[in-house]
Amino acid sequence: MGYYVEVERGVKVYVEDTGYGRPVVLIHGWPVNHRMFEYQLSQLPKYGFRCITPDLRGFGRSDCPWAGYGYDRLADDIRAVVDALRLPSYALAGFSVGGAIAIRYMSRHQDPRVSQLLLLGAAAPSFTQRQDFPYGMKPEEVDAFLAMNDKDRPLMLEMFGELFFASKVSAPFKQWFHGLGLEAFSHGTAAVLLSLRNEDLRPDLPRIRVPATIFHGTLDRICPFPLALLMNQGIAGSRLLRFEHSGHGLFYDELELFNERLQSVLAGSP
Template structure:
């Protein structure tokens, strides 16, 4: 079922739920929406999980305000939704930019209501190169993407999409992923690209105190594998799972392996805490 939650006065975020059981919150990447997790939503409810997909403001079916695209504000939106649903002992899954927002949520709110973090090809701890961090894109490269979004956003999305997967995918599937980018607002696309360029999550990593699993493709051309190693080093007791044949779209490039590893990680924490305390 789908519904809206008001995350700020006059601004609503779209949320879709599938299944019942332990809540699992999904945060999508730039510039897509929650539909990107279709092949996880098809699987997890079979195993007793309640999948909750959020469209960030400016993306998918959510409202499209002019403001509010910093990691802090996006994390605040997630917080409002988690509180509105009264979630407890939830797993938080963030892909790409969604992984960055998930990290900021954990640092900003002390992981309240969340007892497990899963980072998928996360755009963290910094999406761009900076002093002391020579990994990721150069800021000039992101500036070029932003400039292209101002001039020809559909072509920019197509070019970005060509870097997404390492496996052979159908033209129809690639079009489906690109169509999600086309659904996004231009303002949300541009302002979130600026956040990707400018935000630095390195100080946030040490604040994460829940079991954390990092899923990352060895062939990722958008968030290189060095980012995964930096997160693994910065997040205490985290686990890093390397997908040798995956690019940025780690959730699909090796779909069967990914879903199995995801279920294993989710079940390990679920079995540890039992079913007590799960509420809507």
């Protein structure tokens, strides 16, 4: 079932609502949309989970306003969705930039309804290298993607996609995944990429006070594995699950293991 939620005056985001049971809100990554979770949405409802998967503004079927692509506003959009649905309790999971938004959400809103936080290949604590932070992409690499977005967005998405998976994916799957990125608004694609380049979540990590589990591929070429170690150190009591044969797309690189661990963590199993 799909519907729209108005997150601020004149701006609506699309929400797909799948299954029945314990709610889990899944925030997609850049530059795709909620359909990236296809192989999770087909499984989690079998185990009694209601999957709520919004398209971030500027992506998928959501509205494409000119403004509002910083982490604060994107986190506020998620708050508007869960408030509209009147969820009494739910798990919050975010992939890549969705993980970054989930961290900002917990830091900014301290929502007591969140039972646990799942960070899936999260683009945190900083997606880019800084003077005192030698991890992640270089800012000039992001700038190159930004320049290509304005000249040849399909090529930019193809080049980014080549970094995504550690396993060999079929040509039809690659075409499908590439198509998810093409569905996004060009300006939204660039604006969220700017946020990825500029935002720093290091001060947010100590403010997370719910059980947190970090899923991360050791072969990740977009959000390198040291980022997972830093999140694990920075979030008190967090647990790190390594995916030894996964790149950034751990949700597909080790599909069965990822789904098994995801279901187990959501169910509260060790």
